[in-house]
Amino acid sequence: MADIFADGFCETPYWWDLAPLEENDEPTPASKADVVIVGSGNVGLSAALSLARLDRKVVVLDAQEIGHGASTRNAGYLGRGLGFKYSDLAAKLGREDAAKLASVAVAAHDYTAALIRTEQITCAYRDTGRFIAAPSKKAYDKLSKDLDLMRHDGVPIDAEMIPRERQHEEIASDIYHGGQLLRGNGIMHPGLMHRGLVERARSQGADVIGFCPVTSVDRHSGGFTVTTPKGKIETRDVFIATNGYTPKAFPWQRRRVVPASAFMIATETLSPELMAKVLPGGRPLLENRNTPLWIRPNEDGTRILFGGTTGEDLGSLTAKAHHLYSEMTRVVPALDGVKLTHCWTGKVAMSFDFLPHTGTHDGMHYAMGWCATGIPMGTYLGHQTALRITGDPASVTALDDRPFPTWPFYYGDPWFMRWAVWWLQYQDRQMMKD
Ligand SMILES: Cc1cc2nc3c(=O)[nH]c(=O)nc-3n(C[C@H](O)[C@H](O)[C@H](O)COP(=O)(O)OP(=O)(O)OC[C@H]3O[C@@H](n4cnc5c(N)ncnc54)[C@H](O)[C@@H]3O)c2cc1C
Numbered sequence: 001m002a003d004i005f006a007d008g009f010c011e012t013p014y015w016w017d018l019a020p021l022e023e024n025d026e027p028t029p030a031s032k033a034d035v036v037i038v039g040s041g042n043v044g045l046s047a048a049l050s051l052a053r054l055d056r057k058v059v060v061l062d063a064q065e066i067g068h069g070a071s072t073r074n075a076g077y078l079g080r081g082l083g084f085k086y087s088d089l090a091a092k093l094g095r096e097d098a099a100k101l102a103s104v105a106v107a108a109h110d111y112t113a114a115l116i117r118t119e120q121i122t123c124a125y126r127d128t129g130r131f132i133a134a135p136s137k138k139a140y141d142k143l144s145k146d147l148d149l150m151r152h153d154g155v156p157i158d159a160e161m162i163p164r165e166r167q168h169e170e171i172a173s174d175i176y177h178g179g180q181l182l183r184g185n186g187i188m189h190p191g192l193m194h195r196g197l198v199e200r201a202r203s204q205g206a207d208v209i210g211f212c213p214v215t216s217v218d219r220h221s222g223g224f225t226v227t228t229p230k231g232k233i234e235t236r237d238v239f240i241a242t243n244g245y246t247p248k249a250f251p252w253q254r255r256r257v258v259p260a261s262a263f264m265i266a267t268e269t270l271s272p273e274l275m276a277k278v279l280p281g282g283r284p285l286l287e288n289r290n291t292p293l294w295i296r297p298n299e300d301g302t303r304i305l306f307g308g309t310t311g312e313d314l315g316s317l318t319a320k321a322h323h324l325y326s327e328m329t330r331v332v333p334a335l336d337g338v339k340l341t342h343c344w345t346g347k348v349a350m351s352f353d354f355l356p357h358t359g360t361h362d363g364m365h366y367a368m369g370w371c372a373t374g375i376p377m378g379t380y381l382g383h384q385t386a387l388r389i390t391g392d393p394a395s396v397t398a399l400d401d402r403p404f405p406t407w408p409f410y411y412g413d414p415w416f417m418r419w420a421v422w423w424l425q426y427q428d429r430q431m432m433k434d
Helices: 042-053 086-093 095-118 137-152 164-169 190-203 272-278 317-331 374-389 417-432
Strands: 005-010 032-038 058-061 130-133 159-162 179-182 207-209 216-220 223-228 231-240 257-267 285-287 294-297 304-308 340-351 357-361 364-368
Touching: 032 042, 032 223, 042 058, 042 190, 042 364, 042 374, 086 095, 086 137, 095 137, 095 374, 137 159, 137 179, 137 417, 159 164, 190 207, 231 374, 257 317, 257 417, 304 317, 317 340, 357 374, 364 374
Parallel strands: 005 340, 032 058, 032 231, 058 207, 130 285, 231 364
Antiparallel strands: 130 179, 159 179, 216 223, 223 231, 257 304, 257 340, 285 294, 294 304, 357 364
């Protein structure tokens, strides 16, 4: 087999080259706070920033390095939709409810894009639009019908269908049957975005502390006692923002989110000619199927980043890199022969109804189950949770306190993942039959 690895190939996120995680030299948290936030991803930090601005004493704790979770490992797509296809959502919940939820996703995008701008977070954010590639004629027709339905239901969406004859304007590939160009979507560098949030939250007075796992939380009349190996913290409120990394200390939440590993590779620096050939519009691509592949340019348009195979276990990351490489060159044959510099993984959290969830349980706030839309949805709902904690009625969204389902005999270790992935792939294969 050809050597696909560049010298210095590493199994850490490409993003960490430019935005390395902080070293392990962390202070001890104060013994009193207004709000303790568990998890230092974008969700926890977004909430911390808003709470600190409202003069709350906030402590954000992470079990590992600050930003250890998916927030510094993702693909950097800032979308304006839910994980669900709109027509499926409408069939399940009715069109009125579907339109309300879809509008939360639009608000989430707009909030996050505005936050990046107003906070001047330098994270190479670009409003590129997104190409949603249809793997079959059936998938293309479904995308087109979804678009009509969303327009009819008043969901703010700016998109156009790109027929197969024009898809080379988007991607150097013949395997798709056209797709949809969805405007008002962007990409950014997730490591720099996360770092920007840490800096802004700290500058407003929030404490953000790594290597300080919350091991238990006890409720009492005045609030909560949060226990960590570095001491106890008395606090009025607790916000659990651990998503795909939710620990056993929060069994109710852990039973309701399904962690799934997602994987990515980065190529070496490519020539401007090859980059222009592969992604002529400089736009990220996401496949329109249950188990999608995705491909995007890096922050300065000099490399290709490629991902997918969520939930599939192929053993080592080296084996995964080989698998993703063969998928990448199947999609874009022009990339055959390029070398890889990085392969990495992180955990997304699915929910049993494929919707994000936010609310309170046992007096503690939570927001999770992003179904791979956590950059916009999580950043926005982190902020909305901050508003809820301060009693602001503007905190309410159509996603608040919806029933958060679980399964019998599920305690947080997804023993059914192999079958779930098989079932999703089976549905994808049905969709491929024209
Ligand atoms: C490869 C990949 C690609 C993705 N691409 C996209 C994308 O393009 N667009 C998009 O919107 N979403 C994407 N996602 C999903 C997105 O990254 C997540 O939805 C989002 O980052 C979740 O943020 P969070 O703050 O909720 O959780 P995380 O960022 O995962 O943070 C949770 C944190 O909780 C901490 N924690 C766990 N237990 C404890 C404890 N006991 N005490 C203290 N801390 C604890 C963990 O250490 C972790 O740091 C992707 C994810 C992956 C893995």
